[in-house]
Amino acid sequence: MKALLTSFASGLVFALGLGISGMTQPIKVIGFLDFFGAWDASLAFVMAGAIAVYFVAYRIRATMPAPLLAPKFAIPTRNDLDVKLILGAAIFGAGWGLGGFCPGPALTSLASGAMPVFVFVVAMGLGMYLHSWVTEIRATASGLAISPANTTQDA
């Protein structure tokens, strides 16, 4: 229960941070990405502030056997670079520059009631479903391709 309250409070503080920092304003995001135009460096300060705090938290974590309100840490452990990571980040960046919204600010901005934000969020959700469909289709296709081998193994 306490862990769920923490999640709620963290979401709330996260949204306030996004709003205060300027991340909910596409003009600031697009201004930051406009390196060759009227560059607005503000978002570099958002990242600097967030990373400075989290950097310390991550070092505190190293001294803790478990989180305070949960049985264990759920932290990514992969270190390998693959095509999916780079291609996915490249596609995300293109969408970020195109729309001026990334997922957190878009969800937070739903509260403004602005219809274009709603349209963006629905498209973003569809994009996520699209990814899982493509993944499933590819898994099925490769499953068919290796099925003779599976059959012999089963036999």
Add this chain to the structure above:
Amino acid sequence: MHNFTPIASLLGGMLIGLSASAMLLLDGKIAGISGILAGVLKPVAGDTRWRICFLAGLLTGGMALGVFLPTAFDFGIIRPLPMLIVAGLLVGFGTRLGSGCTSGHGVCGVSRLSPRSLVATATFVFTGALTVYLLNHLTGN
């Protein structure tokens, strides 16, 4: 450079870092928004409630902004709807394929000095800048 807000951006960023730190040290979770949302859209048993609570907090925070800091929703630039639809599809698909977005890779991963997140962050900032550059040139801004 116009519209430069270093103090507000630094303070807001620190709040984001504080929120992500609470998720880490109290709940043991990474505050990556695209991953949190994806886990609600395709729920896994026993791993959904905290995500819903976080997203409810995000929306509640948004409503608080609407009351106490309405300028947070002075979007300044709102792209035409067809462009926003394409942008949303790219953001949704790309963040799943690349396992994260600005929060998971850009804040949490970069702070951990994760090689994957450092590469992902450099990549999405680069393609984001490239997109803005091309768009400004094509539309003559």
